[in-house]
Amino acid sequence: MPKITRPLRSVLYIPGSKMRALDKARTLACDAIIFDLEDAVTPDEKTAARETLAAAFAEGGYGARLRVIRINGLDTTWGYDDARAAAAMKPDVILLPKVNSPADLEALAEITGDIPLWAMMETPAGMLNAPAIAAHRQLQAMVMGTNDLAKDLQTRFRADRLPLMTGLGLCVLAAKAHDCAIIDGVFNAFKDDDGLKVECDQGRDMGFDGKTLIHPAQLDVANAAFSPSEAETELARRQIDAFEQAEAAGQGVAVVDGKIIENLHVATARETLAKVKAIAALNAE
Structure with a gap:
């Protein structure tokens, strides 16, 4: 499966049962939408939610936003019917909750064919x-399900997420080793922009590609946190220029702002500029 190269800074959960929310999602500045048939839908709405979501997909209008459908687990009453319904809607991705092993993904792929898959990482x-x-x-x-993980680990809430760090780190390492994107878990206090920014910055520093969000009010903070800043972009350009000049002079390293610049720094700088370009292209659509 090809690696995702598009931005995934903001990945917003939208209830698949709420037509008003599905309509509003067409106008929101998110990179991806998770159309949720699982946690955001009550048991008595599960069947109707598939029909509501299918109608929204048939209408379209979601533009360049990546369309992800989260189904219920295959071990639930609704999972298999969700999987078949989701495949018929032809989303960009199907997201499976509580993935414990590759066998869970394999069971889903037998139903949904070659549609790309995402995995909720939320169990020990x-x-x-x-x-x-x-x-x-x-x-x-991979999408971190930090609320469920915290429940299973029986942790206490900490703003620094220290009890979750082992799990977060293991998933980041696994994703990077296999060229998967990895999306951080939600921040529950949707009116706390300062707290959200702290957690977004922490996730970005750890290597996450973006953050899952539960409310449109969180979009601006996440988009900013996972976008290269003007200073980072300008530094990337200067690093590339300096290194190319050093190479032309027969040297293997350059110096920018008193720091040695080698091949690995230039590779990171080029990735930064590629991300800036991809974000600009997404915003233009």
């Missing part, structure tokens, strides 16, 4: 099997 077993899950041939991204 999932953390321990992260490398094998990330290696699945159809997996394009």
